[in-house]
Structures are given as structure tokens and as C-alpha cells.
Amino acid sequence: MESLVEKIKSGYMWDFPGGVFPPERKKMSLRDPIQQLPLPSRFYVTVKQHIGEKAKISVAVGDKVLKGQALTQVQGPMQLPVHAPTSGIVESITDHPIPHPSGLNDQTIIITADGNDEWCLKQPTINYLTLSKVEIVDKLKALGVAGLGGAAFPTYVKHSNSQPVEVLIINGVECEPYITSDDALMQAYAAEIVSGIEIFTHLLKPEVVVIAIENNKPKAIQAMEQACAGKTQFIVRAIPTKYPAGGEKQLIQVVTGKEVPSGGIPADIRVVTQNIGTAYAAYKAIVHGEPLIERVVTLTGEQFKKPGNRWVRIGTPVEFLLKQGEYQQSKTPRIIMGGPMMGFTLHNAQTPIGKISNCILAPSETELPPATNEQACIRCGFCADACPASLLPQQLYWHSKAKEYEKAQSYKLFDCIECGACAYVCPSEIPLVQYYRVAKSNIRLQQAEHEKAEKAKERFNARNERLEREKQERLEKHKQAAEARKAAMSQDPSAQDKVAAALARAKAKKQTDAPSPETKANPKQSAAAAIARAKAKKAKAQAQAQAETNISQNEPNVENTKLDANTQNLEPTEKTNDAPANSAADKAKAAIARAKAKKAAKMKQDEQASIASSKHDRQQEKQQETSHLTNNQDDKEARIKAAIAKAKAKRKQLGEDK
Amino acid sequence: MSFRVASSPHGHIQRKTSNVMLAVALACLPGIATQVWYFGFGVLIQLVLAISAAMLAEAICIRQRERNALLTLKDNSALLTGLLLGLSLPPLAPWWIAIIGSVFAIVLVKQVYGGLGQNLFNPAMAGYVVLLVSFPLSMTLWLPPLQLVEYQLTFTDTIMLIFTGYSETGYSLAQLRVDLDGFTMATPLDTVKTALTNQQTYSEILTGKVFSDGYGIAWFPVNLAYLVGGLWLVQQKIISWRIPTAFLVTLFTLSFITHIISPDGSASAMLHVFSGASMFGAFFILTDPVSASTTAKGKIIFGILAAVLVYLIRNWGGYPDAVAFAVLLANMCVPLIDYYTKPRTYGHVSG
Incomplete structure (x- = not known):
């Protein structure tokens, strides 16, 4: 049987089910070669631009930075640094709109350009073959190279893997309509891209490299074929134009006929994919020592008078690009970052370009008419025919809309890649993808809450067990002590004598003191009481301090703390601390914890106000909480006093016992 | 802005x-x-x-x-x-x-x-x-x-x-x-059904006026016209080819086999397929998206089921044509059919 690699080399191609053919409209932005832009005066560098963790900021406000200087430092796995796009001063580090579908603000380093555009010290490597694999991977990491295809997956992670790779797929498909940034890049920088790919092959040692390009880009195909001439391991493959052929999973299916297992990664089937732009960025990083601070962005749509591809520094605000492309504002302006199928609308023109921002699309009302009226689903099944993942979008829609999340998951909701093909063909104009997104995030939230509740339950049970155990231990200890005393008494006659003597002494004393027994007893008693009071006060103060530190440590686990606090409150009779005075302190601690928990819960509530169900729950909680608290405040003092009194009494009793 | x-x-x-x-x-x-x-x-x-x-x-x-x-x-x-x-x-x-x-x-x-x-x-x-x-x-x-x-x-x-x-x-x-000879004229399927019940053979029935063109005057062209309209819908991808094809092929096959076994006691396959509401049902009724199956495999099963029901009712039931009953009975099965014919999703071993 022919091996997979042989089959691929012989020119065999597979197909993926479904897919749609939206109007391409790519010519609009391909009239001119890629243009350089003047520098904007201010850059907004989003700190986290990739999938993974934020890296630590390593500059301070007022610092002078040079072009290419790292602004953040990697300290853990799945982190990636960002770099200064030009030389200038760090003006501020603050929350600013980020290039993300949420439209939220996040940590951003704002740099005022000094206009010199002065490079920091670069470390080029002309012959990277002299570097070890680890050194190259470290360089890719340090220079911030991320997957430019869409998810900004840290490139170094894909190359740190030691699994053998059969096929390396270079994704030059660019299946989204309008976007031509990869196309333009391939036409102009084919040789550099191939050098970048060679770095990947050096790291991965694949058996074959397939550069996949949709057959609607003949110039790019030609350029890449020329650049690959003589390299037998490299295949430039023109694949049929069908959206979403450029989706990673679909492209793997087209090139290899294999499917990435659900929940798995391409490496599981010995495939790695990289984007054309990523290959170029890797070339720049390794050979020239330049970090990823610049990318090609397509400005397109009928509202741009001068559409086309531009070299744009990461951190450039979109507003600057709108000016450069001579954007004509329409009545109801719409700015889309990305393409018409998967891009997201921007809320704010100050949003900067990020590593994954490949296109700014400003469509007119006629070329991409906004959705009008969502009608009822007629189960026509056009969506199922269009779905590249062979899902049943109409079923997912029913269940997502009805919040039947278990059923939605049984229809494989999480295998949806949100390509938008279903919503594109839906005759009832139902925003299907939006329903899936909401369902997915609600399910994730539910899971997180479920885990939290489980954890709280575990803690509660563990605590109960501990209390029970301690109680038993104490009883056991008392029993043993009593037995020991008994045994000692019975064994040691002198002890009995001593007791008898002591009793006799006491009697004698009592007799002598008989005239005024109360005057003698009173000062002693009051002194003991005073000591007990002081002790209780001290313990209380300590407990308070402790509670405070506990709370600050447990900030995210407010619910748990609250739960514990409540439990303590619910079982006042079960106070089992060794020093009885602590029970009072405990109560104070509980009250403080409750107050803190409430405050935190309120803050949290504000944050999650959009989630109606949880809001409702929280309101109930809050009501309970407030009624609880008012009661508490009323009798808090009384109870503390009572507890102190109780503690005194107990202590005295204990003292007498001993 | x-x-x-x-x-x-x-x-x-x-x-x-x-x-x-x-x-x-x-x-x-x-x-x-x-x-x-x-x-x-x-x-x-x-x-x-x-x-x-x-x-x-x-x-x-x-x-x-x-x-x-x-x-x-x-x-x-x-x-x-x-x-x-x-x-x-x-x-x-x-x-x-x-x-x-x-x-x-x-x-x-x-x-x-x-x-x-x-x-x-x-x-x-x-x-x-x-x-x-x-x-x-x-x-x-x-x-x-x-x-x-x-x-x-x-x-x-x-x-x-x-x-x-x-x-x-x-x-x-x-x-x-009532025609000149005092016979009440009915639809071809009705005529066949009544005549067969009266112990007439199929070849005798075909000598009747209604069948002067072989398949029943009017009904054959009407069915042809719906076939044309239906094929246009399929070509426009407004309806799926699966349901009509499964329905017509099944109906044809079943009546073909029956007719071979008992040429005098049953109507021909062509009569079944080109008479009554067969074409209308296949292309315009069964393909109603709301009440039909939505999965690829389900559509085939749905079409076959409807055809079997039409065949059974026409031959052994009380009604000469049976498309309406068959459609409703098949509609009832749709949730079940859909549930068991989920497609295999990308990256999964089975549906």
C-alpha cells in the first residue's frame, strides 16, 4: 500500500464535507503591492496577544524603549513577550481596548513614538544551522513569534514537542473573503517565507512539507513554486477554493485525509501546521533577530477609498489605519477586524492592531447587508449541508436556545469551529454562531461553578470530619487523664494522704476564715475574671488579624470562606477550640469574614451582571446574606459578651478541675 | 465614532x-x-x-x-x-x-x-x-x-x-x-382499487376509458409536470434529492416486484409512480423541511418509510391513494429517525 507521504507527493487531495462559497472580493485590495506606512505618534501594545498566559511587564512608565525591545518577560509556560514597535517613551500602562471579540479593555503599554525608529541591539544569525534546536526555540519564544493564522498560538510550543512529524502543512489558504495579506506576502516575499519554512523543517524534520494555497491565488502559487524550485521535500499544492478550507482541521483533512481527534491536537496524527505569515516572522526572528512587531494588514471594503495591503506595526490604532486608507464614514459605520465570516466588529477606533489582526474591513451597507430580521428555523438543513465539521447546526440551535446544554453537548457543540458557514446559508438569518458561543460560555461557566461547589463541599466535609475527630480525641484524652489520675491515686497511698492532708488543711483554713469568708473570696474571684477578660480580648484581636490575612489570601474563594463562616455561625454550641476564649474570637472572625465575603460577592456580582441566571442566584444569596448580617450586627456584641462570660465560667471550671 | x-x-x-x-x-x-x-x-x-x-x-x-x-x-x-x-x-x-x-x-x-x-x-x-x-x-x-x-x-x-x-x-x-354508459368515473388509482376488489384483472381494467393513454388520462401528465417542477427544485438545491429519490425508487421497486409476482392482481410500477399524488408527494410534500427528517441518512430512511406506507395502504389499505396518510405516519417517526442518524462529526469515531 502507498504510504501517506507517497500519496500526498503523487498529488492526491481529499475533500472536507460542507463548505460555502461566499463572494471572494479579493481583487479590491490586491491592486497595489504592500505599502509602508508613516509612523503613528502613539502605539497601544496589548500585553497579552496570544493564547496562553500574560507575560510579566518589564518596563515602567517613563522608560525609554528602543524599537524591538521586549516589553514583557516570559516566566512560565504558554507565555509570549511583546516588543516595542518603535523607539519612544512608555507613556502609561493602563487598560485599553484590545483586539478581541469581547471588545473589553485589558492591560496595554502605551508608547509615545520619538520618531527616530531606532532599533535595539539585534542578534542576527545568518546560519541558523549552527544553533541547537533549543536555542532556536528559545529565540522564537524571546522574539514573540506567534501563529499569525488566527489564534496567535505561541509558535515555540509547536516546536518544543518531541513527537515525530510526518507532514508539515504551511497554511497559505486564506479562505476568508476580502483578506489578501497572506497572498500579498507570498507574492512579495516568497524566498523569505521558504527560508522561514526551512527553519521549521530544521526543527521538526517532517517527511514532507505541503504549502497549501487556494487556487484563486495563481500569482502566489507561482511565486511560491519558484521559491521552492529544486527542493524535493517541498510541495506547493493548489487546493480548491471553498470556505473554510483554511481552517486548520479542514486543511489537514484536505491535505492528508486525516482528522484531528476531537479534543486532540494535530501533532497527535503527526501533523503540524504553520501559517505563511508565521514562517515569515520566524525567518525575521531567527535570521535577522527581529521580533514580531510588524505584520501585513489588509485594508478593504467599499468604505475605504484606498484599500490595499500595508505593513503595520503591532500596536497601531485602527483609527490611524482608517485615515491612511481614506475611510469614508457611512450612516451606520461598521468596522470589522478580520474577514466577513469570522471577524469581529470593533467598538472603538482606538483598538490597536494585534499579532493576529490580518484585516480591517469597512464594508458598505450594500456589499455586506447587515442581518435584518431573525425568523423561525424551518429545519431546512442548509446549515447541516454547509457544516465542515458534519454537525447538525439546527439541532445545536434548538438546544442552545432552549438552554438544554447537555443535549447540545451530545450533539458535539464543542466540535463547532465557529466558522459561520451555517449562519451564512441560513435562510431565516438566525445568528447561529452567536447562539453556540453563548451556549459554550454558559457551559464553561457552569462547569467552573460546579467544580467550585464540589471543592467547597469537600472542604466542608473535611472540616466536619476534622471537628468530629478532634472531639473524639479530646474525649479520649480526658478519659485517659481521668484514668491516669485514678490509677495514680489508687497506686500511690501517699497521694491519698496528701489529698487527705490538703482537705484537712483546707478545712482548718475555712474554720479560721469563717468570720469573713466572702471578703476573702471576692478579690480572688474578681482577679481571675479580669485575667480571663484580658485573655479573651487578646485572642479576639489575634483572631481578627488572622481572619483578615485569611480572607486576603482566599480572595477568589470567597464563597468557600463565606460557607465556612456560616457553618461556624450555625453551630455556636459546637465550639470546640481548646481555649474557650477562642469561641468568642471565632464568632468575631466569622462576622468579619461574612462582611468581607459579602463585599467580595458584591464586586463579583457587578462583574457578572450580564449572566442573568447567576445574577438571580446571587441576589437570593445577597438577600439571605443581608438579613443574616443585620441580625448579626444587632446581637453580635451581646453574643461576644455572652461568649466571654461563658469562657470565663468554663475556664474557672477547668481551673477548679485541675 | x-x-x-x-x-x-x-x-x-x-x-x-x-x-x-x-x-x-x-x-x-x-x-x-x-x-x-x-x-x-x-x-x-x-x-x-x-x-x-x-x-x-x-x-x-x-x-x-x-x-x-x-x-x-x-x-x-x-x-x-x-x-x-x-x-x-x-x-x-x-x-x-x-x-x-x-x-x-x-x-x-x-x-x-x-x-x-x-x-x-x-x-x-x-x-x-x-x-x-x-x-x-x-x-x-x-x-x-x-x-x-x-x-x-x-x-x-x-x-x-x-x-x-x-x-x-x-x-x-x-x-x-357518470359517463354515457352509466359508469361512474373515478381516478385511475380508485378505479384500479375498486376493480381489483371486484375480481377484475389488471389487464381488463386497463381497457377502461380512463386508461386510454396507458397510465390514466390527465394523471400521467400532471405527475410529469410535478416531476419537472420538482427536478428544478432539486437543481436549485432548495430541496434535497434524497427524499424524492428514496421515495420513488422504493415505491417503484416494491410495486415492480408485486406486479411481476401477480401481474393481474396489482397495478404496474409505472402506474404507481406516475399516478395519484406520487410525484407531488415526493417533491412537494415529503420535502417539507419542517416535518421531514433533517439528516442525510435520515432523509433516505424517511423517503423509504413513506414509500413503504404508500405501497401498503394502496395495496391493502382502505384508500386508493395514500400519500397523505403515509406522510403523516412518516412525520411521526422523524424525531426518532433524526436521533439515530446523527452524522459522524469531524474528529469522532462514530456518530
């Missing part, structure tokens, strides 16, 4: 639900024309009655549900339901037949279930079945093709027959159906 915020995808195919419904209605035109040609203006009058009743019923329901009636009517779904029901009615049936059928279809079969997209049963066929069961006499009085009728009906005759029950000259519908 404030921007309009929307969810992706931002582009959209320009085929709306209303266009889909309208396309199906347009695809009926060849069938309608042929039916008018063979059965007279009665067909059009029934259509007008059924469609207006359906749309009015829809508008009232939507009003009662406090939605926008105009917007809902624009989706053309009520129009299509009325159209499909109207086409199934005997052309000279009394006027209230069409009205009762349409109102039942829209109010009880569609809106009570929650309106467009929510109904379990095909509204037109459910309306048809209710009429057939409640008013069997009116529903089976199909006037024979005009070419065979002794007395030529004028437009006024048609209207009077529908609204009063008698033609201008005072003939009732039952009288009109």
Missing part, C-alpha cells in the same frame, strides 16, 4: 426563507397549469379559497399571539400551505372544504404547535386527512378529466358547482361523473 456591533458572520447568502417558500410555490406552476388543463377552473378556485383562508387564519393567529402579522405573512409559508392543500382537493369540492382544511392546517397543525418551524406534521397533509376522514364523499368526488366529461362545464358552471353544488343547468357533481 460609534460603530455598529454585530456577530459574525457579517455576510449572508441572499436566499431568505420567504424566497425558499416562493420558489417551491413557483415550482408548482407546471403542475397547476396541467391540472387546470385537465380539470378546469375549479382547480384555480380551490387554490384561491385555500390560500386566502390559510393566510387569513395565519394572520389572526399571529395577531392573537401578539406578533407582527404582516411580517409573518411575508415568509410565504401560509401561502405555500394553502397552495399545497388547494392542489390536493377535488376541483369541484364545495367551497367550505377548502376553508375548513386550510383553517385546520394553519390553526391546529401549525400555530398551536408554535408556528413556523415547530409543527410535527405537514400542515397541508394533516388538513387533507382531516377532510378526507370527515367528509369522505366530497373529498372523493373527483370529476374525471374534462376530455372524458359528457357535459362541458363553463366557468359559471364551475363556480356554481363549488358554491351551490349544482351547475347552471342543474346537474349535481355526482351526475356529472
